[in-house]
Amino acid sequence: GDSVTQMEGPVTLSEEACLTINCTYTATGYPSLFWYVQYPGEGLQLLLKATKADDKGSNKGFEATYRKETTSFHLEKGSVQVSDSAVYFCALYSNDYKLSFGAGTTVTVRA
Amino acid sequence: DVKVTQSSRYLVKRTGEKVFLECVQDMDHENMFWYRQDPGLGLRLIYFSYDVKMKEKGDIPEGYSVSREKKERFSLILESASTNQTSMYLCASSSPKGAIREQYFGPGTRLTVT
Numbered sequence: 001g002d003s004v005t006q007m008e009g010p011v012t013l014s015e016e017a018c019l020t021i022n023c024t025y026t027a028t029g030y031p032s033l034f035w036y037v038q039y040p041g042e043g044l045q046l047l048l049k050a051t052k053a054d055d056k057g058s059n060k061g062f063e064a065t066y067r068k069e070t071t072s073f074h075l076e077k078g079s080v081q082v083s084d085s086a087v088y089f090c091a092l093y094s095n096d097y098k099l100s101f102g103a104g105t106t107v108t109v110r111a
Numbered sequence: 112d113v114k115v116t117q118s119s120r121y122l123v124k125r126t127g128e129k130v131f132l133e134c135v136q137d138m139d140h141e142n143m144f145w146y147r148q149d150p151g152l153g154l155r156l157i158y159f160s161y162d163v164k165m166k167e168k169g170d171i172p173e174g175y176s177v178s179r180e181k182k183e184r185f186s187l188i189l190e191s192a193s194t195n196q197t198s199m200y201l202c203a204s205s206s207p208k209g210a211i212r213e214q215y216f217g218p219g220t221r222l223t224v225t
Contacts, residue, residue, distance in 0.1 A: 034213060043115075043201055043216035044154075089153060093212040097142050097161055097205075098169070103153040 002027040006090045006102035013080055013109050021075040021105045023064075023090035031094040033057075033066055033073040038087040038104075047075075047088070080109045114138070115217035117202055123223045130189040132220050134202030141207050143185035144214065145169075145177065148199040160185055161207070192224045 007022040025031065032051045036044040048057030053068035062077045073090060090102040118133035136143065142161050146154040146169075156169030158177040166177050174196060178186045185204075189196055199221050203214040 032212065036216075041218075043218040044203075045216070046213050049213060097159060097167075097207070097212070098144075098156060099212070099214055101154040103151060 002031065002092060002094050002100045004090050004092055004100050004102040006088075007105055008103070010106040010108060013107070015082060015109055015111055016079045017109075019075075019077045019080045019084070019107065021088055021090075021107070023073045023075065023102060025071050025073065025090075025092050027071075027092055027094045029094055030068075031092040033064070034091040034093070034099070035062070035064055035073070035075050036089040036091060036101075038089065040086070044089065080107075082109050082111050085109045115202055115204055115215050117200075117217040117220050119220050120218060121221050121223075123225065124189075124192050125225055126193060128189075128192050128224075130192050130222065130224075132187040132189075132200055132202075132222070134185045134187070134204075134217055135183050136185075136202075136204040136215070137183065138204065138206070138215070139182065140204035140215075141182070142205045142214075143179065144203040144205075145175075145185065145187045146201045146203065147171070148201055148219070154201065157187065192222075194224050196222065197224045198222060 034049045035047040037047045048059045050057040050066040056065045064075045087104045091099045115136045144159040145157045160179040176188045202217040205214045
């Protein structure tokens, strides 16, 4: 079945450091890919998305490119802030109404 | 903006109690979902519904049931709560229209069963 594997955390960074969270997927066909973010005490929010190969999703300084050849959708940010401390989830949609989520990566940014 | 609300942010129940978690969405979405979130396990789908009175089992339906009597409301029921059901419960909704199936989440209910 469809699945997502993402980098395990936790990840701790200093402010202004670069962040990369790896995400790879297994799916038949051409899934849509998402990154969700969960800030402390809140539900999940959609951070960015991509629906086809070579699409780049971007939001709030984060970017991810849909790479069909490597079945990857890595999340990157060039300079993180304390407010980026959160749990990040990679997810894919292929069919059957459902999203498949990765296990989540906890990111802590220190001032 | 899509709004998904859940009836409680925190809930403490005793073993054996019947527990109702309510979810309401205001965007006229056809699809609604219940997940539980546990550290290291990500989100696991319990049940989903693609229409009023319709329901489908997700990956971990055991010990749970659901009800969807109105389009905007989707309830999760723990018939007899057990300590291994202590978790964060997240409700979500989506529309089947268009190619993108992004889901919109509520704030979550942290349930503790003692």
